[in-house]
Amino acid sequence: MSTIGLYNYWIVFFLMMSGLYVVIVSTNLIKKIIGLNIFQTSVFIFYISIGKVRGGTAPILADDITLYSNPLPHVLILTAIVVGVATTALGLALIVRIHTAFNSVDEEQIYTSKDSRD
Amino acid sequence: MVAIVDFALLAGLAVWALGIVHLRSLFGAAMMFGIYSLHCALIFVVLDAVDVAFTEAAVGAGISTVLILSTLAITGAKLEVRHSRAMMPLLITGVIGAALIYASLDMPLVGDPSAPANLHVVPRYLQGSAAEINIPNVVTSVLASYRGYDTLGEVTVIFTAGIGVLCLLGRHSRKRSRRRRE
Numbered sequence: 001m002s003t004i005g006l007y008n009y010w011i012v013f014f015l016m017m018s019g020l021y022v023v024i025v026s027t028n029l030i031k032k033i034i035g036l037n038i039f040q041t042s043v044f045i046f047y048i049s050i051g052k053v054r055g056g057t058a059p060i061l062a063d064d065i066t067l068y069s070n071p072l073p074h075v076l077i078l079t080a081i082v083v084g085v086a087t088t089a090l091g092l093a094l095i096v097r098i099h100t101a102f103n104s105v106d107e108e109q110i111y112t113s114k115d116s117r118d
Numbered sequence: 119m120v121a122i123v124d125f126a127l128l129a130g131l132a133v134w135a136l137g138i139v140h141l142r143s144l145f146g147a148a149m150m151f152g153i154y155s156l157h158c159a160l161i162f163v164v165l166d167a168v169d170v171a172f173t174e175a176a177v178g179a180g181i182s183t184v185l186i187l188s189t190l191a192i193t194g195a196k197l198e199v200r201h202s203r204a205m206m207p208l209l210i211t212g213v214i215g216a217a218l219i220y221a222s223l224d225m226p227l228v229g230d231p232s233a234p235a236n237l238h239v240v241p242r243y244l245q246g247s248a249a250e251i252n253i254p255n256v257v258t259s260v261l262a263s264y265r266g267y268d269t270l271g272e273v274t275v276i277f278t279a280g281i282g283v284l285c286l287l288g289r290h291s292r293k294r295s296r297r298r299r300e
Contacts, residue, residue: 008228011128013218017211018135024207028198030144030189034151037182038135041158044174045128048167053236054229058166059256061248068244069166070236071256075265077170078257079272085177085185086279092189093286099193106199 008049015042027107029095033088040084047073047080120164127161142198148186155179169257 015038022035051073059071095105102110134154141147155178162171190196226233243260251259261269 005227006222006225007125008128009222009225010219011132013215013222014132015135016218017215018132018139020214021207021211022139024210025204026198028144028195030186030193030195031147031198034138034147034186037151038138038154041155041174041178044170045131045158045161045165048162048165048170049228050233050235051167052165052229053231056166056231058168059244060168061244061254061256067231068256070240071243071260072240073235074167074170074257075260075268077167078173078261079268081170081173081177083272083275085181086276088182089185090279090282090286092185093283095189096192097286105193105195108199 008052009046012042012046012049015039015045029098029105029107030092033091033095036091037084037088040080044077044080047077124161124164127157127164131157131161142200144190144195144198145187147198148183148190151186152179152183155182169255 019035019037019039019042022038023032026032026035051070053067053069056067056069057065059068059074061068098110099105102113104110104113131154134150134157138147138150138154141150156175159171159175159179162168162174226235230236243256243264247253247256247259247264251263253259
């Protein structure tokens with residue numbers, strides 16, 4: 001475990017930026033939600049990496065173990081995963097409603113159909 | 119050994135993420151996101167977060183993928199339309215990524231037992247929870263007891279999101295939008 005250094009964090013930043021890239025570049029709303037989810041998962045890995053202790057084990061108490069990883073980030077991320085799914089569900093529900101109103105999930109098409117309607 | 123597994127799994131995760139960025143098929147991207155989430159769960163096991171791993175496998179890989187797939191089924195969207203390949207987003211993400219890596223140089227190394235995040239209140243949870251709460255899994259005792267109000271807040275957020283989804287997709291709003299279209 002001693003040679004990992006900052007490698008975890010760098011991969012996390014790469015994932016974070018690829019998620020952000022999808023959110024900026026893609027005009028498809030569903031793809032945007034997927035990008036947002038990638039960003040979110042990268043934050044989870046960031047927190048769990050912070051909580052890792054070299055040579056530690058999962059924080060479940062046992063008699064013959066003395067070194068545990070940090071349980072606090074685990075608790076925060078458990079909450080975040082469930083909240084993340086709730087927000088994803090809300091975003092996707094909005095997309096379904098947008099689709100019933102504009103008959104498209106593509107931003108550019110929505111803008112043009114909105115302009116022609118005005 | 120743990121370091122090698124960690125290296126390989128995280129590199130694999132980066133490959134999945136690149137695949138999702140490149141795929142134009144929305145169904146393919148949704149399925150690959152499911153694989154990506156399951157892969158994340160593997161990494162959580164390696165990093166000692168077993169509770170997080172099974173939540174991610176069940177909720178992240180399972181429910182999220184099902185939600186995305188059902189949205190794809192309802193909207194009938196199949197292919198992502200690519201409009202332009204501007205350099206600006208690549209530049210923005212590159213600059214932010216470089217700034218983040220520069221900032222990470224000040225962080226304690228992964229696995230450092232004396233990192234600030236591992237001191238403060240955490241030793242007390244690990245030493246005191248056996249006597250105070252009497253549950254072997256420290257994550258459970260922190261989640262349900264020491265930080266119970268956080269969990270209450272989480273339930274409030276989920277409840278609000280549930281109401282939001284019902285308002286958006288409930289029978290009443292669907293009827294009204296159909297009437298408006300006619």
